[in-house]
Amino acid sequence: MQKMPVWADIVLIPLISLILAAILSALVILGIGQDPIAAVKMMVSGSLGSTYGWGYTLYYATNFMFTGLAVAVAFHARMFNIGGEGQAMLGGLGVALIALYIPWPHWSLALIFCTMGAAILGAAWAFVPAVLQAKRGSHIVITTIMFNFIAAALLNYLLVNILRPPTSMDPATDSFPAATHLPTLHDILAPIGISFSKAAPANITLIVALLAAVFVWLLIWRTKLGYQIRAFGHSESAAKYAGINPVRITVISMMISGALAGMMAINTTLGESERLILNSTEGAGFIGIAVALMGRSHPFGVVLASLLFGFLYQGGAELALWTSIPRELIVVIQALVILFTGALDNMVRMPLEKLFLSMRRAEG
Amino acid sequence: MFDIFNDLITVLDSTLRLSTPLLLACLAGLFSERAGIFDIGLEGKMLIAAFFSAAVAYTSGSVVLGLLAGIAASLVLSVIHGLASITFRGNQLISGVAINFLAAGMTVLVAQSWFQQGGRTPSLFGGARFESLTLPFAEALAPVPVIGPVYDELISGHSILVYLALAMVPLSWWVLYRTRFGLRLRAVGEAPEAVDTAGISVVALRYWAVVICGVLCGIAGAYMATALQAGFVKDMTAGRGYIALAALIFAKWRPWYALYSCLLFGFLQALALRPDLIERYIGFKVQVQLLDALPYILTVIILAGFVGKAIPPRAGGEPYVKER
Numbered sequence: 001m002q003k004m005p006v007w008a009d010i011v012l013i014p015l016i017s018l019i020l021a022a023i024l025s026a027l028v029i030l031g032i033g034q035d036p037i038a039a040v041k042m043m044v045s046g047s048l049g050s051t052y053g054w055g056y057t058l059y060y061a062t063n064f065m066f067t068g069l070a071v072a073v074a075f076h077a078r079m080f081n082i083g084g085e086g087q088a089m090l091g092g093l094g095v096a097l098i099a100l101y102i103p104w105p106h107w108s109l110a111l112i113f114c115t116m117g118a119a120i121l122g123a124a125w126a127f128v129p130a131v132l133q134a135k136r137g138s139h140i141v142i143t144t145i146m147f148n149f150i151a152a153a154l155l156n157y158l159l160v161n162i163l164r165p166p167t168s169m170d171p172a173t174d175s176f177p178a179a180t181h182l183p184t185l186h187d188i189l190a191p192i193g194i195s196f197s198k199a200a201p202a203n204i205t206l207i208v209a210l211l212a213a214v215f216v217w218l219l220i221w222r223t224k225l226g227y228q229i230r231a232f233g234h235s236e237s238a239a240k241y242a243g244i245n246p247v248r249i250t251v252i253s254m255m256i257s258g259a260l261a262g263m264m265a266i267n268t269t270l271g272e273s274e275r276l277i278l279n280s281t282e283g284a285g286f287i288g289i290a291v292a293l294m295g296r297s298h299p300f301g302v303v304l305a306s307l308l309f310g311f312l313y314q315g316g317a318e319l320a321l322w323t324s325i326p327r328e329l330i331v332v333i334q335a336l337v338i339l340f341t342g343a344l345d346n347m348v349r350m351p352l353e354k355l356f357l358s359m360r361r362a363e364g
Numbered sequence: 365m366f367d368i369f370n371d372l373i374t375v376l377d378s379t380l381r382l383s384t385p386l387l388l389a390c391l392a393g394l395f396s397e398r399a400g401i402f403d404i405g406l407e408g409k410m411l412i413a414a415f416f417s418a419a420v421a422y423t424s425g426s427v428v429l430g431l432l433a434g435i436a437a438s439l440v441l442s443v444i445h446g447l448a449s450i451t452f453r454g455n456q457l458i459s460g461v462a463i464n465f466l467a468a469g470m471t472v473l474v475a476q477s478w479f480q481q482g483g484r485t486p487s488l489f490g491g492a493r494f495e496s497l498t499l500p501f502a503e504a505l506a507p508v509p510v511i512g513p514v515y516d517e518l519i520s521g522h523s524i525l526v527y528l529a530l531a532m533v534p535l536s537w538w539v540l541y542r543t544r545f546g547l548r549l550r551a552v553g554e555a556p557e558a559v560d561t562a563g564i565s566v567v568a569l570r571y572w573a574v575v576i577c578g579v580l581c582g583i584a585g586a587y588m589a590t591a592l593q594a595g596f597v598k599d600m601t602a603g604r605g606y607i608a609l610a611a612l613i614f615a616k617w618r619p620w621y622a623l624y625s626c627l628l629f630g631f632l633q634a635l636a637l638r639p640d641l642i643e644r645y646i647g648f649k650v651q652v653q654l655l656d657a658l659p660y661i662l663t664v665i666i667l668a669g670f671v672g673k674a675i676p677p678r679a680g681g682e683p684y685v686k687e688r
Contacts, residue, residue, distance in 0.1 A: 028470075032477035080457055128664075138667035139676070141404065141457050142613065145606055146660040146667075153657035161651070289461060326476045326483060331469030335462045343448035343459030350452075 003353040010296055016348050017340035018294070025333045034325055042322060043315025053314060055185060055200020060284075061310030062202070062267045065209040067288025068306055069216050070261035072297040076220055077253035078233040083129060083144025084261040085285030086151030090125040091118035091262025093155065095269045096163065096276035099176040110180040114270050115208065115263055122262015123255040125151060130254030134247040140254070148285075159278055172277040182271045205267040212260060213299040219256070220299075229253050261285060283331075287313075290334050293342040309334070370513070371641055375634050377518050381592060383630025384529045385410065385584040385601075389608035390615070390622045391529075391536050392580035398540065398617060399573030400553035400679040401449055404460035405441065406581055407605025408467030413438040413585025415471040418485040418596035419478060421492040427590050430492065434589075435582030441467065442578030450570050453683030464605070472598050483598040485589075494523035494591035523591040525583060530623075532580070537619040549573055553677035556684040566684045584608075610663035616674050629659045 026036040047053045067084045074081035081087075094117030104110035129143035159171040168174075182203045189196045220226040232239040232249045240246055268280045287309055294308070295301025316330035340348070389406045396403040413434035421430025441463050448459035472483035479485055499520035506516040540546035552559045552569045560566050588604075589596045611629050615621035635642060636655040643649050666674050 028473065032473055080455075082457075082461065132664070132668050136667075136669045138664075138669070138674075142609070143664055143667055145404070146610065146664050149603060149606065149660045150657045150664075153653040153660075156656075157651055157653040160653075286461070286465070289458070293458070324476065324480075326472050328469040328472035328483070331465050332473060333469075335465035335469060338458060338465065339444070339448070339462035343454040343456075343462055344452055346452040346454055347447075 004356045008352060008356065010298075010301075013345070013348055013352065014294055014296065014301075014341055016352075017345070018337065020348070021333065021336035021340050024336050025329070028332055029325065029329070032325070034323065039319060039323070039325060042318055043311070046318025046322075047311045047314035050197065051195070052197035052200050053318075055197045055202040056314040056317070057307070057310040058185070058202040058206055059200065059267065059272065059310070060313040061306040062206045062209045063264050063284040064287050064291045064306035064309045065213060065303055066264035066267070067261050067285050068291030068295060068302040069212055069288075069299060070257045070259075070285075071288045071292035072295065072299070072302055073216060073220070073229075073253055073260065074257040075292055075297045076226075076233050077229045077249060078236075079133070079250070079254065079257075080141050081126065081144055081254065081257045081261075082141055082289065083126060083147050083258070083285070084264075084288045085281050085283065086144070086148035087122040087125045087258040087261035088264045088281045088285050089151045089155050091122040091265035092269045092276050092280050093158065094118045094121035094262065095265045096173050096176075099180045099270055100173060103177070104179050107180055107182055111182060111204070111208075111266065111270070114180075115266050118262040118265045119259035120262075122265075123259040125262070126254045126258025127251065130251045130258075133254075134250035156278065159276065163276065170277075173275045175275045176270065180270065181274060182266075184271075201272040203267070203271040205271045208263070208266065210303070212263065213303050216260070217299040225252065261288070287334060290338045290341070294337060368645070369510075371645075373513055373517050375631070375638060375641065378634040378637065379627060379631045380518070380522060380526060381630075382633045383626045384526045385588050385592065385604055386608050386611055386629055387529045387623060387626040388525075388532065388580050388584035388587065389605055390611045390626050391532050391619065392577040392584065393609055393612045394536065394615075394617060394619060394622060395540075395549070395573050395580070396577035397612065397680055398553045398677055399549050399570050400556060400677055400682065400684070401445070401570055401574055401577075402456045402460070402681045403445065403574075403577060404457060404609060405445055405463035405467075405605075406577075406608050407601055407603065408460075408464035409438040409441050409578060409581035410585040410588065410605050411464075411471055411599070411601045412441060412467040413582040414589035414600055415475060415485070415585075415596045417582075417586035418488060418589035419475070421488055421590050422485050422595070425491050427488075427492055427494055430590055431583070431586045434586035435579055438582030438585060439575065439578040442574045442581075446571050446574040449683065450567055450574070453685065456681050456683075468599060471596070475596065475598070485596040488590060488594045492590070493594055494525060494587070496521045496523055497527070523587070525587040525591050528583070529587075533619050533623045536622075540619065545572075550677075553679055556679050557687070560684070560686060566686075570684075581605075607659050610659050613663055613674050613676075614666050617677065632658050 029036040029039050047057045070084050071081055095114045098114050098117040099110060125147060129140055129147055132138040132143055133140040163173045164171055165174045185202045186196045186198045188204060228244045228249055232244055236246060264284060269276050273280060291302055291305040291309055294305035312330050312333055316327050319325045320327040389410055393403055393406050416437035417430040417434030420433035421427045445459050445463055448454040449456040475483045475485060502516045502520035506512045540550060548559060548564055548569055552566055556566045588600060607629050611622060611625040614625035632655055636652050639652055
């Protein structure tokens with residue numbers, strides 16, 4: 001028997017957690033001597049009040065869709081992939097190598113092959129922790145954390161010593177050739193008569209991200225592999241008994257997760273900076289955790305949560321620009337969302353379950 | 365010949381300084397994880413303690429008050445972790461991630477609000493810092509060859525927290541292996557149901573472990589900001605909490621081995637600061653990035669079980685649900 005109606009589980013609990021996180025964030029803003037209502041107004045106008053703001057909101061949301069989907073796929077196999085950051089860094093490397101060293105005639109070809117490069121290197125970076133988890137029982141959380149640091153050191157080495165053009169002091173690759181530059185939302189929307197800010201970085205990768213969400217939905221709920229992943233996540237012993245190979249499922253779901261995290265790089269590296277820079281990921285791999293938790297590991301929820309975090313990110317940047325509230329406010333909000341929707345889930349759930357049970361008793 | 369000796373003393377001296385926060389955080393994690401509470405929030409607790417110790421030491425001028433404030437701040441995060449992972453039986457790893465972000469964000473927000481220096485505290489000096497101690501006879505022994513420099517420069521002349529951290533190793537060993545509390549603490553991480561059957565509170569024991577972890581992380585953070593450096597800067601722990609976690613696995617959750625692995629990782633950090641010395645002695649350049657990544661690579665190799673298997677406490681990460 002279910003203790004609660006389904007809608008309460010998927011809508012009410014995240015909503016209450018979100019409200020709790022919002023109240024605490026407002027208290028934090030009050031605590032540092034600022035006005036929370038004015039802050040929210042500025043965040044809304046800065047991120048949703050113009051096509052320029054929307055362009056940034058959607059750009060950040062695109063990143064979080066990829067990393068959120070990555071964490072969500074791993075969650076379905078009951079694994080916590082905290083290595084999205086490292087996998088996305090390697091994805092950036094894949095994008096840079098393909099965009100720099102192959103003369104692409106048209107951006108569409110560059111997009112397809114860079115996506116493949118990003119996905120392959122991202123998946124490869126998740127492969128080793130996955131195999132160690134499946135074959136040797138080393139905890140995936142610890143190994144993926146270690147791989148984040150190793151990826152950062154590797155990228156640092158490659159950018160400073162090998163990929164950096166000799167004439168430049170900046171630890172970054174050369175700019176990608178003009179033929180690989182992706183169309184922005186301005187370029188896409190102009191032919192159909194919608195004017196969109198030219199300066200904003202949102203680009204065609206947004207559509208790739210939405211396609212990826214549809215792909216994950218199909219994979220998890222409409223394929224045999226997705227069924228096996230979910231079965232493995234619910235009960236490893238039952239899955240084994242049903243003839244599902246745990247090593248195979250662990251490795252495949254982690255590699256899909258790593259590929260999705262890696263694909264984030266087409267947005268940041270091919271779409272925005274148009275060269276590979278140090279710290280191109282900017283913590284988006286970690287925000288994927290908050291996004292997946294809020295979105296209840298469902299692609300639709302992940303897309304919604306990504307939009308929310310895109311708004312928070314762009315709004316937070318506006319706040320940092322115009323007020324004395326530092327950008328780190330977003331990190332606090334992100335922490336509170338992870339805390340309430342992830343770790344303190346039962347704090348919200350237990351009283352609600354009691355409430356629904358007593359309501360049912362009253363009816364019966 | 366004499367040069368090598370002097371260089372060695374210099375590097376070992378900074379090894380000792382750099383190992384101290386690792387060791388304190390590693391022992392903190394040891395108590396927590398031995399009781400079955402995984403803690404990837406060591407980093408966050410160190411960071412928040414670093415900020416509050418520096419902030420209070422600066423405003424009050426007293427480093428002892430700073431240390432206490434750092435411990436208190438770290439304890440607040442410990443209690444949040446305890447609530448999430450013991451009382452509400454949530455996911456301990458997710459809770460740890462949240463705590464790390466909470467500390468990373470809050471320290472900069474509060475620092476900016478209090479000091480307006482871009483997320484840092486003003487520099488500490490005088491009584492607001494831990495002075496280095498000169499051990500007895502250090503100056504008198506200094507001219508004696510070999511023993512003199514070793515005693516005067518390597519062993520003497522650190523802040524009291526360095527000696528405290530070293531003393532914590534035998535103390536932790538004694539508490540864990542020679543007291544009733546330690547036996548119960550280890551039992552609660554291996555078989556909480558057995559502890560419960562014996563009529564001892566699993567919840568209380570685990571909260572004690574989390575509190576000890578908070579105190580040690582608090583000292584580690586305070587050391588970072590008031591002894592190793594003179595003040596707090598944004599994200600100053602720079603992944604040390606994770607290196608401590610790696611050292612804990614490397615040590616297979618045992619106190620003496622924790623000392624050795626922290627000294628090893630501290631040595632790697634000290635070498636990374638002196639790439640010129642490496643080049644002078646082994647004849648070729650070792651990439652700094654490789655030295656940075658080495659603790660993590662070594663941990664992955666250990667985790668993979670190629671050099672003896674690292675087996676965590678059996679009930680680690682699992683919330684305990686009382687049978688009815």
